[in-house]
Amino acid sequence: MSSKPLEGIRVLDLSELLPGPYATHLLRELGAEIIKVERAGGGDNARVIVPGVYDVMNRGKSSICLNLKNEAAREVFYRMAKDADVVIEGYRPGVVKRLGIDYDTLAAINPRIIYASISGYGQTGPYAKWPGHDLQYMATAGHTALAGDPEGPPAFAIGSPFGDISSSMFAVVSILSAVIQRQQTQKGQYLDVSITDGLAAWMLPRVGAFMYEKKRGRHFSKKDVLSRAGYGVYQAKDGRYFTIGAIETHFWIGLVKAVGIKALEDPALENVDTRTERGPEVVERLKQRFLEEDSRYWFEILEEHDVPYSPVTTLDDFFEQEHLSARGLFGGEGNERTVHFPVPMEGLDKALAPPSPDCGQHTDALLAQWGYSKEDIKKLRTEGAIQ
Structure with a gap:
């Protein structure tokens, strides 16, 4: 080794x-x-x-x-x-x-x-x-x-x-x-x-956006980040939470096809600035639509339309998260678990280290x-x- x-x-x-x-x-x-x-x-x-x-x-x-x-x-x-x-x-x-x-x-x-x-x-x-x-x-x-x-x-x-x-x-x-x-x-x-x-x-991306928008005569704030149309946390009918990340226009088009909301088929919304301006309206329509079906339905149709999404992992199901488990990220068993160094490298030991x-x-x-x-x-x- x-x-x-x-x-x-x-x-x-x-x-x-x-x-x-x-x-x-x-x-x-x-x-x-x-x-x-x-x-x-x-x-x-x-x-x-x-x-x-x-x-x-x-x-x-x-x-x-x-x-x-x-x-x-x-x-x-x-x-x-x-x-x-x-x-x-x-x-x-x-x-x-x-x-x-x-x-x-x-x-x-x-x-x-x-x-x-x-x-x-x-x-x-x-x-x-x-x-x-x-x-x-x-x-x-x-x-x-x-x-x-x-x-x-x-x-x-x-x-x-x-x-x-x-x-x-x-x-x-x-x-x-x-x-x-x-x-x-x-x-x-x-x-x-x-x-x-x-x-x-770590604030550099946000201050970069702030300076850029200031040159354009706009004031960049957390509203621009947290009210993005098609980018947020939603709840399905069965109570499960998941995220959507349809920022780019091609992902937005896929999201519109997946949810089937007639009002969101407006071609004007294919422009990111327009989506930002109409953010509250878009968010509310998506929120109501996602509550109409269970999470399994949404996960299947979102994947079918290549829309970025992910279930929200909680502490209760953290060590059962299927993707992270498949990546070999977790070690130990029961209540003696750990998260391995997240980048596979030669020589790294996957065995659980001795107790603290x-x-x-x-x-x-x-x-x-x-x-x-x-x-x-x-x-x-x-x-x-x-x-």
């Missing part, structure tokens, strides 16, 4: 909750060794706040529990950092400096270290030290203003943690880029990963790996350096 893409890469993960742990989850899926360096007194707070999230984000990782306020514990961390490729942390700006585990300190020990700090607003700027969660970052970056009712106020209308996940993705891309760059420079680097910056980058660790589960074994004797470990524990 081929080696995994990131085999031989060692990551020290100081982060908690979701952004950092999901980044290291992806890195582990690609073959990196992930060591959770957890704080004394409980470790990753996700175990208490979102235990289900903790369970799926931290499979296959090791855990060492260090009291980094203790000098002996910091010496342990320095020894580990000397042999590491990457450090990821998710503290608020300034904390790692106070603890003495910041990039400059570690780079003096290991110039090849790649150090990623994931924070809500980044390490600089007027909001840098503000507390926050996914909702605040999405609001700051502009996404919340585009959510909710097309005619209504901004809304908290997205149930997935897109902000946290976006920062995980940008962290992974940046880390892997830094690994490649290190091959040329022989030096690591510091990565300031802002959740809000990542979300702002207890706090400090591997402390003694990891210390021994870095040359500490049983007497050394006992002394560290007595001094309160480890847990």
Whole structure:
């Protein structure tokens, strides 16, 4: 079997909750060794706040529990950092400096270290030290203003943690880029990963549309996105929800043939601008028509006319989704399931990784790996350096 893409890469993960742990989850899926360096007194707070999230984000990782306020514990961390490729942390700006585990300190020990700090607003700027969660970052970056009712106020209308996940993705891309760059420079680097910056980058398609329409004398708003004719979520007679995506004119023509609504056969509606202007009328006619037949009927006729559609998958039927299952995306069984890395690659293991660790589960074994004797470990524990 081929080696995994990131085999031989060692990551020290100081982060908690979701952004950092999901980044290291992806890195582990690609073959990196992930060591959770957890704080004394409980470790990753996700175990208490979102235990289900903790369970799926931290499979296959090791855990060492260090009291980094203790000098002996910091010496342990320095020894580990000397042999590491990457450090990821998710503290608020300034904390790692106070603890003495910041990039400059570690780079003096290991110039090849790649150090990623994931924070809500980044390490600089007027909001840098503000507390926050996914909702605040999405609001700051502009996404919340585009959510909710097309005619209504901004809304908290997205149930997935897109902000946290976006920062995980940008962290992974940046880390892997830094690994490649290190091959040329022989030096690591510091990565300031802002959740809000990542979300702002994801706004580029919408701000592009806004600027284009502004040149034409129009004001682009969420109504233009959420009230598109033939593009939305609908309900069938049997109560099942599904989506329609007939944006392009050839898909629109297919949709009109599928639904058989005489008023929508107006040739003027084959122009996308006209469809946009008459959006509310079109949406209401489609809404009423779809309620006249069961979902099976609509799925068959929409497929027959090559109209983009999809059933709405719920959490209850997520792991039974036929297409994703056929793609081999899911692993495990029962209530011990996972979603594999979504891009098939040589060397990736489809086996379910070992369960997420207890706090400090591997402390003694990891210390021994870095040359500490049983007497050394006992002394560290007595001094309160480890847990």
